[in-house]
Amino acid sequence: MSTAVEQDLGRRFRHAAGRFPTGVTVLSTVEDGLPCGMTVSSFTSISLDPLLVLVSLGNGSRTCERLRRSGVFAVTVLADAQQEVARWFAGRARPDGAGAFDGIPWRPAPHSSAPILTDGVSFFDCVVEQVHAAGDHTVVIGAVRAFDVLSDRPPLLFVRSRFGRLTE
Numbered sequence: 771m772s773t774a775v776e777q778d779l780g781r782r783f784r785h786a787a788g789r790f791p792t793g794v795t796v797l798s799t800v801e802d803g804l805p806c807g808m809t810v811s812s813f814t815s816i817s818l819d820p821l822l823v824l825v826s827l828g829n830g831s832r833t834c835e836r837l838r839r840s841g842v843f844a845v846t847v848l849a850d851a852q853q854e855v856a857r858w859f860a861g862r863a864r865p866d867g868a869g870a871f872d873g874i875p876w877r878p879a880p881h882s883s884a885p886i887l888t889d890g891v892s893f894f895d896c897v898v899e900q901v902h903a904a905g906d907h908t909v910v911i912g913a914v915r916a917f918d919v920l921s922d923r924p925p926l927l928f929v930r931s932r933f934g935r936l937t938e
């Protein structure tokens with residue numbers, strides 16, 4: 771149970787950190803043939819040799835649990851027209867399993883078979899390389915086994931709790 775002071779600190783931290791703009795991705799995995807995914811803005815590319823990427827996932831996340839068991843994941847960088855997709859994969863209303871992807875064009879990633887959202891702008895298909903406990907989050911480093919550009923659409927952005935798009 772956190773105190774009012776701790777809650778205020780958390781709010782102020784989110785307020786300051788949220789001024790750092792990010793892209794938006796859907797991270798997916800597949801466990802025993804059951805695909806699942808969640809919206810993630812903590813995606814970062816971290817190394818060229820070897821190819822490594824990083825995501826930071828809340829410890830309560832169902833997708834994080836499954837990713838740790840399956841040992842694989844894929845990340846789709848979303849296009850600016852995919853705001854509703856970003857909201858959907860962040861919401862609790864979506865069904866568990868393949869139903870979450872109904873009506874959303876996807877195909878299995880070449881290495882992991884985790885869903886890639888084909889209306890996105892690029893994807894990274896990964897094997898879990900390292901997992902680090904980090905407070906109330908888990909930092910996952912993935913070794914990239916396949917990646918590609920999906921389209922030249924502009925990316926979806928997220929800053930100050932709002933979605934945005936690039937302007938000239």
Ligand SMILES: Cc1cc2nc3c(=O)[nH]c(=O)nc-3n(C[C@H](O)[C@H](O)[C@H](O)COP(=O)(O)O)c2cc1C
Pocket residue numbers: 794807808809810811812813826827828830831832833834856857859860861862928
């Ligand atoms: C724009 C945006 C970015 C998000 N980024 C992250 C993130 O980097 N890590 C995380 O754990 N949750 C993030 N979330 C929240 C998760 O998408 C949300 O908690 C989701 O319901 C988790 O699903 P799960 O419990 O089924 O895995 C983000 C949400 C939004 C709207």
